Amino acid sequence: xxxxxxxxxxxxxxxxxxxxxxxxxxxxxxxxxxxxxxxxxxxxxxxxxxxxxxxxxxxxxxxxxxxxxxxxxxxxxxxxxxxxxxxxxxxxxxxxxxxxxxxxxxxxxxxxxxxxxxxxxxxxxxxxxxxxxxxxxxxxxxxxxxxxxxxxxxxxxxxxxxxxxxxxxxxxxxxxxxxxxxxxxxxxxxxxxxxxxxxxxxxxxxxxxxxxxxxxxxxxxxxxxxxxxxx
Numbered sequence: 001x002x003x004x005x006x007x008x009x010x011x012x013x014x015x016x017x018x019x020x021x022x023x024x025x026x027x028x029x030x031x032x033x034x035x036x037x038x039x040x041x042x043x044x045x046x047x048x049x050x051x052x053x054x055x056x057x058x059x060x061x062x063x064x065x066x067x068x069x070x071x072x073x074x075x076x077x078x079x080x081x082x083x084x085x086x087x088x089x090x091x092x093x094x095x096x097x098x099x100x101x102x103x104x105x106x107x108x109x110x111x112x113x114x115x116x117x118x119x120x121x122x123x124x125x126x127x128x129x130x131x132x133x134x135x136x137x138x139x140x141x142x143x144x145x146x147x148x149x150x151x152x153x154x155x156x157x158x159x160x161x162x163x164x165x166x167x168x169x170x171x172x173x174x175x176x177x178x179x180x181x182x183x184x185x186x187x188x189x190x191x192x193x194x195x196x197x198x199x200x201x202x203x204x205x206x207x208x209x210x211x212x213x214x215x216x217x218x219x220x221x222x223x224x225x226x227x228x229x230x231x
Contacts, residue, residue, distance in 0.1 A: 002085070003094040003182060004111050005029070006104045006159075007175075009119035010149030012131040014165045018119060019098050021172045026179060029096045030088035035061070038076035041136060069099065069106035074144075078103070094183070101155045108158075115182050117175070117205075118159035122166040123220040124150075150221040161202070162210040164217065177201040 009015035023031055035051045037058050046052050053061075058077045061067060070079030080097055088095040097107065097114075107114050121127035127149060131142045156162055161178050165171045181202035184195055191199070203209060 002088045003186065004097065004114040005094065005179060006097045006099060006107055006114055006116040007119060008099060008101055008104045010127060010152050011145045012127050013119045013121045015098065015119045018165065018171055018175055022175055025176065028093050030084065030091060030093040031096045032080050032084035035079045035081060036076055068110065069103040071100060071102035073100060101152045116159040117161045117163055117178060118156050120153060120162060120164045120217055122164055123217055153218060153221060156214060157207065160207060161205045162207055162214060163205055164213060174201060174205055178205060
């Protein structure tokens with residue numbers, strides 16, 4: 001049976017970069033490309049970043065029960081087609097899902113053994129800077145994304161692993177360790193020294209082991225000082 005990995009994060013947290021790097025080094029991962037009704041941005045291509053479909057097409061797929069999960073975000077639909085899980089299982093691969101909090105909850109209900117990973121920015125200020133540096137959104141949209149991010153981050157406790165993306169290289173290594181450690185635990189094989197170290201690195205990102213690190217991040221999204229101060 002294929003393992004299913006869920007990766008969620010607020011927009012601008014660096015999730016796409018992490019996912020792309022993981023895919024380069026792990027050929028056993030079958031990546032699910034989401035369907036969406038939003039228009040392409042910049043150099044995005046149909047079938048590469050997303051499958052871009054009309055609202056009518058998406059709603060027809062809903063009626064035909066073609067989605068493992070779907071949600072409406074910022075006025076556009078996003079969804080994961082069931083066929084990607086079927087393809088992964090046929091090819092002996094694991095499935096990697098890049099989906100939001102709503103979608104992750106739906107997947108967990110249908111596939112309880114799915115491994116969930118939440119990627120966090122180190123703080124609100126850093127996330128705002130990243131969103132601005134992307135030059136994809138207006139200031140109003142950026143502020144709306146920050147509000148949404150604060151709500152998404154509050155759901156961190158529903159995930160198995162928390163990955164604070166402050167240094168890209170370290171985050172890639174941690175994400176790789178999580179994926180490999182889950183495979184090792186499901187294989188039931190005796191572990192080598194290197195494999196034991198991999199399990200230890202992944203364990204550092206386990207929900208129970210990151211509570212202290214997460215609290216200042218949560219505070220940065222809700223305290224007046226973090227939002228520029230009030231009088």
